[in-house]
Amino acid sequence: MSADESAHPTPPPVARTAALMHRGLGLVFLVAAVSYWTQFPGLVGTRGLMPHDALMRQAHAFPGVGFFDFPTLGWFVTGNGWMHVQCALATLGALGMLAGIVPAVSAFVAWFFYLSLVHLGQTFFGYQWDALLLEAGFLAIFLAPPVLRWRLRSATAAPSRLIFILVRWLLFRLMFASGLAKLVGGDVTWRNLTALTYHFQTQPIPNAVAWYAHQLPESVLRFMTGTALALELVPPLMLFAPRAWRAGAGIALIALQFGIAFSGNFAYFNLLSVVLCLSAFDDRHLARLPIVGRRWFAVHAESTPPPVGRAWPRWVIVPLAALILVTSTHEVMRRFGLLPRQGVPGIRTVVDATQGFNLVNNYALFVAMTTSRPEIEFEASRDGETWRPYRFKYKPDVVNKRPRQIAPFQPRLDWQLWFTAMRPCDRRSLAWRLSERLLAAEPSVLRLLDEAPFGDEPPAMVRSTLYEYRFTTSEERRETGDWWVRDGKGSYCPTMGEAAAPGARGDSTP
Numbered sequence: 001m002s003a004d005e006s007a008h009p010t011p012p013p014v015a016r017t018a019a020l021m022h023r024g025l026g027l028v029f030l031v032a033a034v035s036y037w038t039q040f041p042g043l044v045g046t047r048g049l050m051p052h053d054a055l056m057r058q059a060h061a062f063p064g065v066g067f068f069d070f071p072t073l074g075w076f077v078t079g080n081g082w083m084h085v086q087c088a089l090a091t092l093g094a095l096g097m098l099a100g101i102v103p104a105v106s107a108f109v110a111w112f113f114y115l116s117l118v119h120l121g122q123t124f125f126g127y128q129w130d131a132l133l134l135e136a137g138f139l140a141i142f143l144a145p146p147v148l149r150w151r152l153r154s155a156t157a158a159p160s161r162l163i164f165i166l167v168r169w170l171l172f173r174l175m176f177a178s179g180l181a182k183l184v185g186g187d188v189t190w191r192n193l194t195a196l197t198y199h200f201q202t203q204p205i206p207n208a209v210a211w212y213a214h215q216l217p218e219s220v221l222r223f224m225t226g227t228a229l230a231l232e233l234v235p236p237l238m239l240f241a242p243r244a245w246r247a248g249a250g251i252a253l254i255a256l257q258f259g260i261a262f263s264g265n266f267a268y269f270n271l272l273s274v275v276l277c278l279s280a281f282d283d284r285h286l287a288r289l290p291i292v293g294r295r296w297f298a299v300h301a302e303s304t305p306p307p308v309g310r311a312w313p314r315w316v317i318v319p320l321a322a323l324i325l326v327t328s329t330h331e332v333m334r335r336f337g338l339l340p341r342q343g344v345p346g347i348r349t350v351v352d353a354t355q356g357f358n359l360v361n362n363y364a365l366f367v368a369m370t371t372s373r374p375e376i377e378f379e380a381s382r383d384g385e386t387w388r389p390y391r392f393k394y395k396p397d398v399v400n401k402r403p404r405q406i407a408p409f410q411p412r413l414d415w416q417l418w419f420t421a422m423r424p425c426d427r428r429s430l431a432w433r434l435s436e437r438l439l440a441a442e443p444s445v446l447r448l449l450d451e452a453p454f455g456d457e458p459p460a461m462v463r464s465t466l467y468e469y470r471f472t473t474s475e476e477r478r479e480t481g482d483w484w485v486r487d488g489k490g491s492y493c494p495t496m497g498e499a500a501a502p503g504a505r506g507d508s509t510p
Helices: 003-007 015-043 052-060 080-099 103-125 128-143 161-184 195-202 208-214 218-233 243-262 269-280 283-287 292-297 314-335 345-357 412-420 430-439 474-480
Strands: 374-381 449-451 461-471 484-491
Touching (some): 015 128, 015 283, 080 103, 103 412, 128 269, 161 269, 195 208, 195 461, 218 243, 430 461
Antiparallel strands (some): 374 461, 461 484
């Protein structure tokens, strides 16, 4: 036991830490909801790339499938107007969390409507950080005490320590499982410590810092790879140690997230992870922060302040915590082969029944390192002779375009095309759907792009070509000023349009 723990035998208060964490989750929900709001018409709007109303028509056609299998309000109402309402309500819930106004209700509103939106978002919103936000957001409902106002500066309303610990358990599962999966997943680049020699130039949306990091000597990049693995595997084991060790683990994991965020664009993942890292601390830790610590997190050194307001009753918290702890442990053990693939029958039934609500998820971030960077370029023509390219806002296309820092915003189309380029084109692929929408000059889709060759006017033909991209070397950049070098790999999807060869035009059905 540390000297500090000997001096304070009662558990250190966590009311203000929990209030800060709750507001942090509100900020992440705000970023996620507003980002969804600005992009959904072109992605999953009624005239978008993957219309949500078409998805729900298919869902209604499956007998025996309902809301609890696929929890979204799309079962009851569809249409762009209702999508705007859901985005607005998710945003309102996030703002309520930020302001500490009826925090438990605000967290429920943010979580519930974002859950509905994620299911309607299909492949565009199927990332691990979307699942992570939903899992953390559900815990946030019970992390906040059921009070009308939860003030950060004077927070003494006692949150449930059991839920607080479950947030720490979520952080442990996120980091340790991701590190362990890298070692046992069979990817040779992690085992031989060469992963970062590829990562900076092959990540979905690099920033300018990634170019400079890619130029580092291979020995430095190998060292950085080993350090990243160590930070994912060792500090999480300290999250349930005495408080001084926990604080050290929290600092190490926050440093890892800052390093990832500094050298890439991973949407709101790093911000969300930092918020979860707050669970490693308590109010006395935060009171030691320079400048803001004494003002915002000062606590009585000799005792825990008396709680204001009622905490969630134990008959709610204890069964909920048992459900999450048992099912999440079951899934981790099954993920790493410590249980049969089918799992324990009774527990697996519970997991399957709650799967759609993202109460428990498996995490394995950056496990398979890509070693090359294919990119798809889309071009339009009016005569079949002269072809002009479409330009995207964020993904690499023009070789002299400086990579931008855009996180925590995630351009979902640009991101998804990174995955699409690694697979062949067919009628179900995103590239095929995008080509059709470009041929029709669909306004909601064009708004996701930076530049269309003919503005709002439809072209006669659209084609797509595959290129291999890599960062320039320092010498190449000094000579040309370019950030990228690219080599053509041939056509990708068939040319579409009235003037194309017979049978080349795609089916326009979503």
